[in-house]
Amino acid sequence: MNFATLDLNLLRVLDALFREGSTVKAGARLGLSQSAVSGALSRLRHALDDPLFVRHSNRLVATDYAETLRDGLRDELERIEILLSPPGTFDPATATGAFKIAASDFMAELLMPPLGDLLNKTAPSLRAQLIDLVPHDYINSLERYGADLALIPDTELPDWANREPLFRSPFSVIARAGHPGIGATDGDTMPMETFCALPHVLFSPEGKLSAMGDDALARVGRARHVAMTMPVFSGVCRVVSESDLIALIPDQLARKVAAGFGLQVFRPPMLIAPALIVGVWHKRADRTPMAAWMRQRVFDLLKPLDQA
Known part of the structure; x- marks a missing residue:
């Protein structure tokens, strides 16, 4: 691969494919058509000399080589975002992007309605997505499902994760x-x-x-x-x-x-x-501007639920 001629926009497409497992969903995440994502994937395969993804049922599954790129790629893209977004420059009114929240449907009742209203009024181009938790391993929702935040009962965390206590629920x-x-x-x-x-x-x-x-x-x-x-x-x-x-x-x-x-x-x-509900996220996203802003909005909405 000749890095000097590689279109770095292709790396954003690769990251979206890792997160979504679908050319359609990756396109929606990036604001691109399915054909544009498929074309980018084809160029990536040629540049990296690997299939990168194989189709399994209705989902794209990463090859062994692609898996070696997943975490490092995401880390580097987030470092670039931080580098290019000095503190104080994030503007929710004009920001675009998606924020995935892994939680039970408890949050469909208690979080998503007020969050939807808040985003509509203050950040109309940001998209919040409530997704399932990984069964038996809720923390793994951050990796396997590409969640930006998991809302779960308090538990022991791996050293790569951060937590924020939110509310106690009798x-x-x-x-x-x-x-x-x-x-x-x-x-x-x-x-x-x-x-x-x-x-x-x-x-x-x-x-x-x-x-x-x-x-x-x-x-x-x-x-x-x-x-x-x-x-x-x-x-x-x-x-x-x-x-x-x-x-x-x-x-x-x-x-x-x-x-x-x-x-x-x-x-x-x-x-x-009472169960203590906490917010958990990957440390690599601590200073990612959009993720940090969205996390704080979620925390602000959930902490008043506390019944300590």
Whole structure:
């Protein structure tokens, strides 16, 4: 390869292909047509003498050689962005780009509506994308899914990641209004016998049959019957609203959706430590202007949810 004749714009295309795994999505990220991205990929293959990507189902998968370029390329592009964007020059009103947030659909209710309104008013050409977390390995969402920020329960982090504590979320029990098996009044503590006797629907993207609530029950010598698992909170709330199943979900979410789904909200009968939700991102993006601005907007919207 002759570096002196290489079009450096091709490296932005390569980075977008790594992030998106699709010529269509990479084009959308860069504001290019699919044919332009395909043409750039062809020139990259010729310049680097490697296929770079092979098609697997509907996704492009990087070759072994391309994988050796992924992290270093992203680091270098972000260093160039920092180099060319002195502090104070970032202007959200004219900035363009995309910011991927990996989180559960909890954030579809609590974060994305106010974030959408904020961006529409202050940064109309920036795009926020809410994507799934990598199952069983939430931190890996930053690498495998190309997320710019992961919103997850607090956990031990690798040395390449930074974190920002955002809010603590206690848990509430939800049941459909008029549930015949519940004698407690909305807002009261649900009796332990009722909580353990009724079937539960559990939020679990991985299909696990136990969670923090089960650990809390075990500490007082009790157990519940999990009759169903759902990979999204919206599904949990829908099932509860149309059946006699109950569920244990974050309190902020329960209060937000109760009226829309026709739910009653109760305090759980056992002590459950609130979950601390944190924002996690790669250290290499600490000073990337657009990413830093977007992270702070997300943090500003989520920290008022704290119920410490």
